[in-house]
Amino acid sequence: xxxxxxxxxxxxxxxxxxxxxxxxxxxxxxxxxxxxxxxxxxxxxxxxxxxxxxxxxxxxxxxxxxxxxxxxxxxxxxxxxxxxxxxxxxxxxxxxxxxxxxxxxxxxxxxxxxxxxxxxxxxxxxxxxxxxxxxxxxxxxxxxxxxxxxxxxxxxxxxxxxxxxxxxxxxxxxxxxxxxxxxxxxxxxxxxxxxxxxxxxxxxxxxxxxxxxxxxxxxxxxxxxxxxxxxxxxxxxxxxxxxxxxxxxxxxx
Amino acid sequence: xxxxxxxxxxxxxxxxxxxxxxxxxxxxxxxxxxxxxxxxxxxxxxxxxxxxxxxxxxxxxxxxxxxxxxxxxxxxxxxxxxxxxxxxxxxxxxxxxxxxxxxxxxxxxxxxxxxxxxxxxxxxxxxxxxxxxxxxxxxxxxxxxxxxxxxxxxxxxxxxxxxxxxxxxxxxxxxxxxxxxxxxxxxxxxxxxxxxxxxxxxxxxxxxxxxxxxxxxxxxxxxxxxxxxxxxxxxxxxxxxxxxxxxxxxxxxxxxxxxxxxxxxxxxxxxxxxxxxxxxxxxxxxxxxxxxxxxxxxxxxxxxxxxxxxxxxxxxxxxxxxxxxxxxxxxxx
Numbered sequence: 001x002x003x004x005x006x007x008x009x010x011x012x013x014x015x016x017x018x019x020x021x022x023x024x025x026x027x028x029x030x031x032x033x034x035x036x037x038x039x040x041x042x043x044x045x046x047x048x049x050x051x052x053x054x055x056x057x058x059x060x061x062x063x064x065x066x067x068x069x070x071x072x073x074x075x076x077x078x079x080x081x082x083x084x085x086x087x088x089x090x091x092x093x094x095x096x097x098x099x100x101x102x103x104x105x106x107x108x109x110x111x112x113x114x115x116x117x118x119x120x121x122x123x124x125x126x127x128x129x130x131x132x133x134x135x136x137x138x139x140x141x142x143x144x145x146x147x148x149x150x151x152x153x154x155x156x157x158x159x160x161x162x163x164x165x166x167x168x169x170x171x172x173x174x175x176x177x178x179x180x181x182x183x184x185x186x187x188x189x190x191x192x193x194x195x196x197x198x199x200x201x202x203x204x205x206x207x208x209x210x211x212x213x214x215x216x217x218x219x220x221x222x223x224x225x226x227x228x229x230x231x232x233x234x235x236x237x238x239x240x241x242x243x244x245x246x247x248x249x250x251x252x253x
Numbered sequence: 254x255x256x257x258x259x260x261x262x263x264x265x266x267x268x269x270x271x272x273x274x275x276x277x278x279x280x281x282x283x284x285x286x287x288x289x290x291x292x293x294x295x296x297x298x299x300x301x302x303x304x305x306x307x308x309x310x311x312x313x314x315x316x317x318x319x320x321x322x323x324x325x326x327x328x329x330x331x332x333x334x335x336x337x338x339x340x341x342x343x344x345x346x347x348x349x350x351x352x353x354x355x356x357x358x359x360x361x362x363x364x365x366x367x368x369x370x371x372x373x374x375x376x377x378x379x380x381x382x383x384x385x386x387x388x389x390x391x392x393x394x395x396x397x398x399x400x401x402x403x404x405x406x407x408x409x410x411x412x413x414x415x416x417x418x419x420x421x422x423x424x425x426x427x428x429x430x431x432x433x434x435x436x437x438x439x440x441x442x443x444x445x446x447x448x449x450x451x452x453x454x455x456x457x458x459x460x461x462x463x464x465x466x467x468x469x470x471x472x473x474x475x476x477x478x479x480x481x482x483x484x485x486x487x488x489x490x491x492x493x494x495x496x497x498x499x500x501x502x503x504x505x506x507x508x509x510x511x512x513x514x515x516x517x518x519x520x521x522x523x524x525x526x527x528x529x530x531x532x533x534x535x536x537x538x539x540x541x542x543x544x545x546x547x548x549x550x551x552x553x554x555x556x557x558x559x560x561x562x563x564x565x566x567x568x569x570x571x572x573x574x575x576x577x578x579x580x581x582x583x584x585x586x
Contacts, residue, residue: 075460078456078457084456090450090453092453107457107458108458110459111439113440115441118438119438
């Protein structure tokens, strides 16, 4: 197996007495969708925040492409090649779809001192934005103001903005939240397609979707990893069935 | 006609009107409009912070006053200073003050940011009010207006109100065009992004602190430009130009005119001063004229209630101040 693009070692986050993430060690590889599942409050979102730099870890290490990124601010981590989407839609509501993506792409070539040129004249930035919209299936909504999009489309835009930053690792925090079956299906296809060139960590409650796309699964309960491995291993794990899924049926459901 | 072109024509028409005004207006009114245009520069510089970066500064008078004191203290006492060095020096002092205080205040957010900017401005106020540095509460006279010369040739004589008027008009237009340009650039787009969703900007990889600091310094320097011009016009500085009243007034101009539009605050400056002149006119309002602030307060409340987007909201119906026109060309009027 290839070198992991990201590796955590005993990553821990404490909030006062609460241990939200407890000694989590995992590896993410390019070409792989690694799903992290677990009941609410298991620490999945906190784990994402530790990897993206939204929160500093209490202890443990995060190696991204052989570089220790634990505790770096989120903008640094983003520029190194880690993109994330948010569980609660986090976009620029008053801007058009294109401007949302263009601004995201601009972060790769900020040109902050080129104050005499209009922001729209830079071909590389525009192309990245267009490509991201295309990939996320939003090209037909180019000129729409983000606030007027449907919920599902806003979720797609969330992914498009993430893609426009050209990350090598994607951290997707519940991309299917609140989506209808049709939209979910499209998103699952998109995630599968993206997994070819990216490493993806997927946090998701929709088990159908998880088992449809994930190559690896990590199950968290109360901040701890109770099982990690291929979908088959996890499905067969008595610990998982006991602690989280409550019965074999749910795994197939 | 595209909105950008409409705006260009409107700008040219207003510039022409203002350029022709001294041919008809009496000296009093030429003085008054020059004062308004200086305040318009001041208001535009604050709009960069409030309307485009999302930084509600309640201490912007610091730059207005500091530049005036810089001219008074750095210039020779009984001769005219040269504008070529005194103006950049005054603006540089303001930029430096913004840089140093910005490193601190920009670490705070929301109500704390408002309080801390106010605190720094008040500190400056008391430095000049309570020490002999700037003549205490009496202030300092600036006996000679700065010279605008190339070699021995005077480009303009700022003692003449018409010359001064046109000088200010040119600078106001220059500041407007400069800020338009800056706001349309990648830097400007990033600022608006920060205003709308700072957290996401950071997550996308923008070092938002540096962007905010750059905006803060630019706003401080341009605020300094207006303060310098005001000191030149009135020929003296005193601590009042640093006080929180001044910060509050310019904030009212920005809100009255419509923040985040750049031309709105210019309209706001005109509306504010002209209303002030009207409400305080004894011939019209008799003994009530003393209480012009009451009427002004009522007016501001009405605008806040019925024109949440300010006077500019009357002109622009579309509710998208932050997105530049080039990106929504297919819009119906």
